[in-house]
Amino acid sequence: MRLARKFWGRRPDTVAGLFTKGHQEIYLPNFTVTFVRSPALPPNFAKFIVPLNLNKFDIRDYLFHAYNVRVLKVRSFITQSKVETNEKGQKYRKRATKTMTVEMTEPFVWPKEPEDFELWSKDTHDAAAEYNEKYSRHLNLTDFAIKLDAPPREHRKTLKEQARALLSGKEKWEPTWQAMRGKRDSVVDSLGSGRYYNR
Missing domain, CATH: 3.30.70.330 (RRM (RNA recognition motif) domain)
Known part of the structure; x- marks a missing residue:
């Protein structure tokens, strides 16, 4: 006191x-x-x-x-x-x-925010931060998740384009047995049905 x-x-x-x-x-x-x-x-x-x-x-x-x-x-x-x-x-x-x-005891006033961040290389800093985040997340992924996170392959792009063409109506869906036109029997005869085989 x-x-x-x-x-x-x-x-x-x-x-x-x-x-x-x-x-x-x-x-x-x-x-x-x-x-x-x-x-x-x-x-x-x-x-x-x-x-x-x-x-x-x-x-x-x-x-x-x-x-x-x-x-x-x-x-x-x-x-x-x-x-x-x-x-x-x-x-x-x-x-x-x-x-x-x-x-x-004394007030502090923040300066005005700059409109141009070129002097501080903001684009480079943001790109580096994005790369570091993606790299750290990639380290914690499993092999299966890494494959899912990989860029799409050519056959995936083809399937995606075919699906878009079917949905837009540019192409008409044709069942597989009609598209093969009798080729199924020749394929089964050459490869076998797979029901009976010898070990």
């Missing part, structure tokens, strides 16, 4: 011991903090996607030392992923996502 009465009414950036600051210097951090554009939040609020092992003190210390941003409050949420089914029918759940919303 003494601490609260002593600093009551003063700006947080003028308070010397507002929170414990870290003193360990890190030059190559092994974590990723993603700043998310959130138009629904006020300008003095910011939303981040952080690793699951990052706590409120870490994000406050990180913003203070890296960007000199004073943080008043921090709210953290962990969102569980939906249960999905893989190609083998097994149930699994992807890694959960942790988000943190911080309240800052």
Whole structure:
């Protein structure tokens, strides 16, 4: 209570011991903090996607030392992923996502979104992301699923074209026995009916 009465009414950036600051210097951090554009939040609020092992003190210390941003409050949420089914029918759940919303002393206004993304090679990035997604999905497929996912062969294209011609009325359906016109008996005589055979 003494601490609260002593600093009551003063700006947080003028308070010397507002929170414990870290003193360990890190030059190559092994974590990723993603700043998310959130138009629904006020300008003095910011939303981040952080690793699951990052706590409120870490994000406050990180913003203070890296960007000199004073943080008043921090709210953290962990969102569980939906249960999905893989190609083998097994149930699994992807890694959960942790988000943190911080309240800052100074507002931050996002810049206007660019209309031309040619400087950032957006087309190349999207093509690489699509290839990586297709490759990762291909690794989890079985041999039968890979064959189904393969490009259509020539006979499949022919059957597809024949089906379209029949549905459109360009060609008329002719039963197999009429199309062969007596060739069935010669084929059976040469190959045999298959009913009687010697092992």
